[in-house]
Amino acid sequence: MKKKMLAGAALLSAMALAFTGCAGNTSPGASGEPGDGGDVIKVGFAQTGSESGWRSANTESMKEAFSKENGFDLVFNAADNKQEAQIAAVRSFINQGVDAIVIAPITVDGWDDVLKEAQDAQIPVILEDRTVSASEDLYASWVGLDFEQEGRTAGEWVKENFDGKGANLVILEGTTGSSAALDRATGFGEAIKGTDINVLDSQTGDFTRDGGKKVMEGYLQKYGKDIDVLFAHNDDMGLGALDAIKAAGLTPGKDIQIVTIDAVKDGMTALANGEFNFIVECNPLLGEKAAELVKDVLAGKTVEKKTIVEDQSFTQEQAKEVLDSRPY
Numbered sequence: 559m560k561k562k563m564l565a566g567a568a569l570l571s572a573m574a575l576a577f578t579g580c581a582g583n584t585s586p587g588a589s590g591e592p593g594d595g596g597d598v599i600k601v602g603f604a605q606t607g608s609e610s611g612w613r614s615a616n617t618e619s620m621k622e623a624f625s626k627e628n629g630f631d632l633v634f635n636a637a638d639n640k641q642e643a644q645i646a647a648v649r650s651f652i653n654q655g656v657d658a659i660v661i662a663p664i665t666v667d668g669w670d671d672v673l674k675e676a677q678d679a680q681i682p683v684i685l686e687d688r689t690v691s692a693s694e695d696l697y698a699s700w701v702g703l704d705f706e707q708e709g710r711t712a713g714e715w716v717k718e719n720f721d722g723k724g725a726n727l728v729i730l731e732g733t734t735g736s737s738a739a740l741d742r743a744t745g746f747g748e749a750i751k752g753t754d755i756n757v758l759d760s761q762t763g764d765f766t767r768d769g770g771k772k773v774m775e776g777y778l779q780k781y782g783k784d785i786d787v788l789f790a791h792n793d794d795m796g797l798g799a800l801d802a803i804k805a806a807g808l809t810p811g812k813d814i815q816i817v818t819i820d821a822v823k824d825g826m827t828a829l830a831n832g833e834f835n836f837i838v839e840c841n842p843l844l845g846e847k848a849a850e851l852v853k854d855v856l857a858g859k860t861v862e863k864k865t866i867v868e869d870q871s872f873t874q875e876q877a878k879e880v881l882d883s884r885p886y
C-alpha cells in the first residue's frame with residue numbers, strides 16, 4: 559500500500575504501519591490479493607454536492623481522472639453543500655486508511671482540525687476548486703481558479719457598460735462563506751468602486767437555480783423595473799433568475815442585463831440566445847491536474863503549492879461562435 563512509501567516522518571512510521579495494517583484488511587485494492595492491483599491508489603474525494611452545472615462537470619472530470627484505468631480506487635462522497643457532512647466524509651476517509659484525500663471545500667473556514675487529523679495519519683490532502691483559511695502546512699497542494707479575478711472581470715464589464723448612467727444593480731451571491739463567493743464579491747466590488755452604479759441588494763442564492771429564482775423573485779417584488787443589471791456569482795443562479803424575470807413580464811438581456819460566472823453549456827446557450835449579456839469562464843476540468851498532484855505527492859516529489867487554471871470571458875457574439883465546441 560502506498561502509505562508505506564509515504565511515511566516520511568521516521569518517528570511516526572511505526573504507528574503509520576500499524577494503522578495501515580489495520581485498514582488494509584478492509585480496503586479493497588490494498589489487500590495484496592492477486593488481480594486487485596497492489597499498486598492501486600485509494601483516494602477519498604469529498605465533493606461539495608451537486609448544486610450546479612459547474613459541479614456536475616467538475617465531478618465528471620474528477621471521476622474520469624481518478625479512474626481504475628489510471629490506477630485509482632476512488633471513494634466518492636458528495637456532501638449536499640453541508641460543511642459538517644463534508645468534514646464527516648473526510649474523517650471517514652481517514653478511518654478507511656485511504657492513500658490520499660482530495661477535497662473541494664464548501665466553506666473557507668473550519669478545516670483546521672480535520673486537516674490536522676489527516677496529517678497525523680500521514681494521509682496527504684490535495685485541495686481542488688475552492689480554498690481554505692487553514693495553514694498551508696496542513697495540505698500538500700491546491701488546484702483551482704482565480705475567483706477574485708473572475709469577479710473583477712465581471713465588474714469591469716458592468717463598469718464599462720453602466721458607469722455614468724446611475725444604473726441599479728442586484729447581486730446573487732454564491733454559497734455563504736465559500737471562497738468562490740467571497741473572492742468573487744471582493745473582485746467585483748473593487749472593479750465597480752468609484753462608479754455611480756448603485757447596488758440595490760446582494761443576497762445568497764447558494765449557487766443553485768432554485769436559490770437564484772427565489773431571491774430574484776424577491777428583488778423583482780421589491781425593486782421591480784428599477785433593476786437594470788444583475789450579477790450572479792454563477793450561471794445556474796442566473797438561469798433561475800431568468801424564470802423570475804420572464805414571469806414578471808420583463809425581457810432578460812434587455813430590460814435587465816445579466817452577467818454571470820462559469821460558462822457551462824446552459825449558461826453559454828442563454829448568452830448565445832441573448833438572454834445573458836456576458837459570462838466570465840470558470841474552468842471545472844480540474845481532474846487531470848488533481849490526479850497528477852496526488853501521484854506526485856505520493857511519489858515523494860515536490861509539487862507547487864498552488865496551481866491556478868486560466869479563465870476566459872465571453873460576449874454574446876463569442877458565445878455563438880464557441881457554443882458547439884464547448885466540452886461541458
Ligand code: GYE
Pocket residue numbers: 609610611612613687688738765791792793794819820840
Ligand atoms: O462557480 C459554482 C459552483 O466553486 C467554482 O461552485 C466553484 C463554484 C461554481 O457551485 O457553479
